[in-house]
Amino acid sequence: MIAVPEKPKTVYFFGTCLIDLFYPSAGLAGMELLRREGLRVVFPPNQSCCGQPARNCGFREEARAVARRQIRSFPNPWPIVVPSGSCAGMMREHYAELFAGEPDADEAAAFSERVYELTWFLVHVCKVKLVDRGEPVTVTFHGSCHSQREMGVRDEPKALLRELDQVTFVDLQRPAECCGFGGTFSVRLPEISAAMVADKVADIETSGADEVVSGDCGCLMNIAGAMEKAGVSIRARHIAEFILERCHERA
Amino acid sequence: MNAPDPAATTASPPHASFAARAHVALADDGLRRKFRRAMDGLMTKRAAQFADTEAWASLRARGAAIRRRALARLPELLEQLEANCRKNGITVHWAETSAEADGIIEGILTRHGVRTIIKGKSMVSEEIHLNHFLGEHGIGAIESDLGEFVIQLAKETPSHIIMPCIHKSKEDVASLFEAKIDGQPYTEDVDVLTATARRVLREQFAAADAGLSGVNFAVAETGTLCLVENEGNGRLSTTLPPLHVAVMGIEKVVEQLEDVPPLLSLLTRSATGQTITTYVNFISGPRKTDEQDGPREVHLVLLDNGRSRIHGDLQLRETLACIRCGACMNHCPVYTRVGGHAYDAVYPGPIGKILTPQIEGLGKAGDLAHASSLCGACGEVCPVAIPIPDLLVRLRREASHAIPSSSVMGAGAQHSAVEDWIWRGWRWMYATPLFYRLATRMLRLIGNRLPASLPMLRDWTRVRAKPQFAPRSLHDLARDRGYHDE
Numbered sequence: 001m002i003a004v005p006e007k008p009k010t011v012y013f014f015g016t017c018l019i020d021l022f023y024p025s026a027g028l029a030g031m032e033l034l035r036r037e038g039l040r041v042v043f044p045p046n047q048s049c050c051g052q053p054a055r056n057c058g059f060r061e062e063a064r065a066v067a068r069r070q071i072r073s074f075p076n077p078w079p080i081v082v083p084s085g086s087c088a089g090m091m092r093e094h095y096a097e098l099f100a101g102e103p104d105a106d107e108a109a110a111f112s113e114r115v116y117e118l119t120w121f122l123v124h125v126c127k128v129k130l131v132d133r134g135e136p137v138t139v140t141f142h143g144s145c146h147s148q149r150e151m152g153v154r155d156e157p158k159a160l161l162r163e164l165d166q167v168t169f170v171d172l173q174r175p176a177e178c179c180g181f182g183g184t185f186s187v188r189l190p191e192i193s194a195a196m197v198a199d200k201v202a203d204i205e206t207s208g209a210d211e212v213v214s215g216d217c218g219c220l221m222n223i224a225g226a227m228e229k230a231g232v233s234i235r236a237r238h239i240a241e242f243i244l245e246r247c248h249e250r251a
Numbered sequence: 252m253n254a255p256d257p258a259a260t261t262a263s264p265p266h267a268s269f270a271a272r273a274h275v276a277l278a279d280d281g282l283r284r285k286f287r288r289a290m291d292g293l294m295t296k297r298a299a300q301f302a303d304t305e306a307w308a309s310l311r312a313r314g315a316a317i318r319r320r321a322l323a324r325l326p327e328l329l330e331q332l333e334a335n336c337r338k339n340g341i342t343v344h345w346a347e348t349s350a351e352a353d354g355i356i357e358g359i360l361t362r363h364g365v366r367t368i369i370k371g372k373s374m375v376s377e378e379i380h381l382n383h384f385l386g387e388h389g390i391g392a393i394e395s396d397l398g399e400f401v402i403q404l405a406k407e408t409p410s411h412i413i414m415p416c417i418h419k420s421k422e423d424v425a426s427l428f429e430a431k432i433d434g435q436p437y438t439e440d441v442d443v444l445t446a447t448a449r450r451v452l453r454e455q456f457a458a459a460d461a462g463l464s465g466v467n468f469a470v471a472e473t474g475t476l477c478l479v480e481n482e483g484n485g486r487l488s489t490t491l492p493p494l495h496v497a498v499m500g501i502e503k504v505v506e507q508l509e510d511v512p513p514l515l516s517l518l519t520r521s522a523t524g525q526t527i528t529t530y531v532n533f534i535s536g537p538r539k540t541d542e543q544d545g546p547r548e549v550h551l552v553l554l555d556n557g558r559s560r561i562h563g564d565l566q567l568r569e570t571l572a573c574i575r576c577g578a579c580m581n582h583c584p585v586y587t588r589v590g591g592h593a594y595d596a597v598y599p600g601p602i603g604k605i606l607t608p609q610i611e612g613l614g615k616a617g618d619l620a621h622a623s624s625l626c627g628a629c630g631e632v633c634p635v636a637i638p639i640p641d642l643l644v645r646l647r648r649e650a651s652h653a654i655p656s657s658s659v660m661g662a663g664a665q666h667s668a669v670e671d672w673i674w675r676g677w678r679w680m681y682a683t684p685l686f687y688r689l690a691t692r693m694l695r696l697i698g699n700r701l702p703a704s705l706p707m708l709r710d711w712t713r714v715r716a717k718p719q720f721a722p723r724s725l726h727d728l729a730r731d732r733g734y735h736d737e
């Protein structure tokens with residue numbers, strides 16, 4: 001269990017490499033939600049990627065070099081908020097092992113302790129109150145494997161969605177099942193990945209939702225891509241973007 | 252009756268890689284449906300057993316600690332087990348390799364003039380390919396576990412460690428029995444099918460000269476072999492014939508009798524969602540003079556087959572904590588899609604992905620370590636908390652890096668210069684802010700014009716739309732909106 005810190009004045013924002021290139025609006029929305037809570041949000045310009053892809057493939061030195069770059073880019077003792085449970089999980093749970101025996105192991109450990117997933121931070125630290133200004137809509141949520149299993153983020157996104165009174169939340173039949181992305185897994189074993197995402201899309205369709213939201217852009221890229229290809233017209237986007245739009249403030 | 256052909260073994264599909272075998276499995280719609288339905292059922296049953304998450308966490312911590320304690324003292328406990336088994340009248344044998352184990356068992360059987368043995372379910376006997384070996388030496392081995400009986404009749408291998416014929420529907424079994432058992436009409440009536448198997452097997456039990464079984468836990472303190480099962484076939488195999496041979500991996504030892512109940516509870520509830528199995532056998536030796544039944548002679552074969560090597564590596568040692576419940580495969584999204592045979596390994600699913608490369612070497616089975624999205628479902632449900640995803644990552648590393656100190660056979664066997672260069676380039680791009688800025692600018696300029704037919708994009712876009720690079724990066728937008736200032 002991650003201890004809930006005091007609400008700080010300033011937070012760092014880690015944008016993730018996928019959001020930087022493909023979904024910047026999700027990143028902006030995340031920062032805006034934090035700013036609305038009265039926090040000063042700082043986006044260090046030298047950040048890039050948490051290092052997870054290389055670590056997961058067994059390329060530790062490469063992963064560590066990239067991780068080290070992140071650690072150096074967030075020097076002040078502020079919390080680091082991440083709009084992805086997967087990248088947050090990497091930075092919180094795996095840096096210790098990655099830096100074991102390295103001269104900067106302590107620095108890495110101190111960095112890890114400051115890492116939080118966005119929806120968790122909004123619920124537990126900011127204790128956000130959301131005012132829904134949108135039209136009625138039915139929404140389902142896909143939680144990433146790592147946000148659920150590494151960061152323990154299970155109820156927080158749903159709690160946020162339930163705060164919006166025009167939003168009807170419907171759960172998936174298999175909310176804990178992997179969508180088949182798995183980073184390089186989707187490239188190494190594309191056919192199995194395809195079978196997995198097909199099942200996830202079917203699950204989303206049967207939920208009856210108009211829209212699916214997630215806290216992880218890796219899953220979203222996979223799920224939204226599969227829905228688009230299959231001609232399924234259910235909108236998919238990052239939960240931060242969805243919430244911000246409901247509260248009538250576009251990023 | 253047409254007894255199952257004891258010498259039969261299934262030829263594994265003639266495809267070199269896991270990906271190729273998965274391709275074949277995925278094309279089989281029926282197979283996918285069967286696994287989905289079966290695994291969904293097992294997951295639901297297990298979840299009901301562990302609905303109380305606090306109780307689950309504490310029982311799991313207990314089970315995990317028991318296994319770790321036993322592994323920490325493994326050499327000592329094995330000696331104690333041997334001494335106490337001997338005291339109980341059990342003859343103990345040590346086998347370093349599969350071939351040695353086969354030889355020892357064949358030797359015992361031959362000395363007793365055994366022609367037919369009846370077997371309870373044993374994964375270790377699959378590991379050493381015992382049936383095939385005995386068949387070559389003129390000894391018939393009949394599987395008595397219903398699932399094993401079915402696949403032996405079909406000349407296949409198990410597709411799951413607990414439910415060996417989970418890949419077969421009742422229609423499949425109906426046709427198989429009709430084809431292979433004399434006078435058996437086609438029927439999908441499960442009771443009739445079970446009764447038929449039972450009738451056939453009863454004849455075999457009566458005729459068998461020896462019984463063979465696995466061991467779920469061996470208790471060092473008392474020299475007791477513990478065996479769980481649901482059908483009574485294991486009990487018949489170990490009590491009816493005059494000779495009983497048990498075979499187990501050396502890691503199955505626990506310190507004391509008190510260790511067994513928590514492990515049993517974790518095992519059966521994780522495996523099939525049962526609170527306890529129908530039969531729990533505690534075997535402490537051959538028939539005593541005043542006893543009515545039981546074998547006259549009991550042998551225990553302790554198999555190493557790479558386990559000492561695994562044990563010597565403190566991280567990989569975790570693999571040996573496994574109690575073979577199969578929960579990791581029941582919850583694995585990859586296993587559910589492709590079934591057990593795609594792994595072409597005795598132990599499929601997540602535990603197989605970490606165990607097989609360690610037993611057979613990374614050259615032969617290293618690609619299994621990549622057969623995972625690292626979703627973590629396996630580690631989450633494992634009743635003894637084996638960090639399977641971390642071990643997968645460790646094995647991936649050693650498969651691609653020729654690390655001299657590696658304790659895994661075949662380190663570096665899957666090394667690829669191309670992959671090295673990809674990760675070197677990746678590092679260069681993501682660890683150097685200036686290059687990152689330039690590279691991402693380039694990607695955004697040309698990215699959306701890249702043809703979907705590029706190697707990596709081709710696989711991705713077969714079932715998904717091509718991801719679109721945003722016109723401006725978050726880095727640029729964040730700077731514009733004043734998020735950069737410190």
Ligand code: SF4
Pocket residue numbers: 521572573574575576577578579580601602629632633634635636637
């Ligand atoms: S690894 Fe864990 S879940 Fe899998 S079979 Fe072994 S004990 Fe069961």
